[in-house]
Amino acid sequence: MQAANARTGLSAGQQQALVGTRFAVRWVPSTGSTNDDLRAAAAEGAPEGTVLAADHQSAGHGRRGRTWEAPPGSSLLVSILLRPDVDPDDLHLLTTAVGVAAAEAVDEELAVAVGLKWPNDLVAITEAGERKLGGILAETTWSGEHLDAVVVGLGLNVAWPDPVPLDGIAVALNQLTDAPVDRGDLLVALLLRLEAILADPEHSALLERWRHLATTLGRDVRVELASGVVIVGTAVALTDGGRLVVETADGPQEVTAGDVHHLRPA
Numbered sequence: 001m002q003a004a005n006a007r008t009g010l011s012a013g014q015q016q017a018l019v020g021t022r023f024a025v026r027w028v029p030s031t032g033s034t035n036d037d038l039r040a041a042a043a044e045g046a047p048e049g050t051v052l053a054a055d056h057q058s059a060g061h062g063r064r065g066r067t068w069e070a071p072p073g074s075s076l077l078v079s080i081l082l083r084p085d086v087d088p089d090d091l092h093l094l095t096t097a098v099g100v101a102a103a104e105a106v107d108e109e110l111a112v113a114v115g116l117k118w119p120n121d122l123v124a125i126t127e128a129g130e131r132k133l134g135g136i137l138a139e140t141t142w143s144g145e146h147l148d149a150v151v152v153g154l155g156l157n158v159a160w161p162d163p164v165p166l167d168g169i170a171v172a173l174n175q176l177t178d179a180p181v182d183r184g185d186l187l188v189a190l191l192l193r194l195e196a197i198l199a200d201p202e203h204s205a206l207l208e209r210w211r212h213l214a215t216t217l218g219r220d221v222r223v224e225l226a227s228g229v230v231i232v233g234t235a236v237a238l239t240d241g242g243r244l245v246v247e248t249a250d251g252p253q254e255v256t257a258g259d260v261h262h263l264r265p266a
């Protein structure tokens, strides 16, 4: 194994693989939240493609203000700063892009099949059922009406100690494979896939890959919207704009974001 560079956390070979992409990685032993750090960096003018990973976060957070905790060194905790020229209505596709890139990277590196639970969870189907393997949180910064930056953060459970935290809800890669997992390799594989996705102006290929990975389609779901409204029905489709279509007793409803609960096992 090659020695990791203290600043990037990546080996020379891993750094070399990223040459020609937009991404520049910095890896720190500990911070509050990599998402918070990159939002602050965005305000200071940090460029598109700035990537911050940490071995540990003391104030990691997830969607809806939930805390995101992981033992030091147990996870891939990373945030990616993008300054996309996208319609604000399409911003959720960046979560989809990182989710697809991460799921495919895990499969490519470790031959572990990962699914995507809409809109932002990476899941593994275990003998005991579907378990959360990771989550994505996209946060925006604005200058007035102008979208300044999007920070997409990923927390991926890699090597959890025994006893496993959140047993019955979450799972880590070391429970799914005996293969050694190098977080740097995973990050590089993810970023290379993300680079290709972002370079493609068409969304159709991304959405096809998402549909292939989706564990939500065809499932009975309960969706809690940020407004508090709850939608219950069957997830029947993903639109070309990346929205989930839920067939309810009152007809189809399109959802852009929300907390999805699968009501029955797959």
Ligand code: BTN
Binding pocket: 032, 033, 034, 035, 036, 057, 059, 060, 061, 062, 063, 064, 066, 068, 077, 078, 079, 120, 121, 134, 135, 136, 137, 153, 154, 155, 156
């Ligand atoms: C969720 O499932 O609610 C999303 C969790 C996102 C957690 C990651 S860990 C790296 C980055 N920094 C944070 O504070 N949050 C994201």
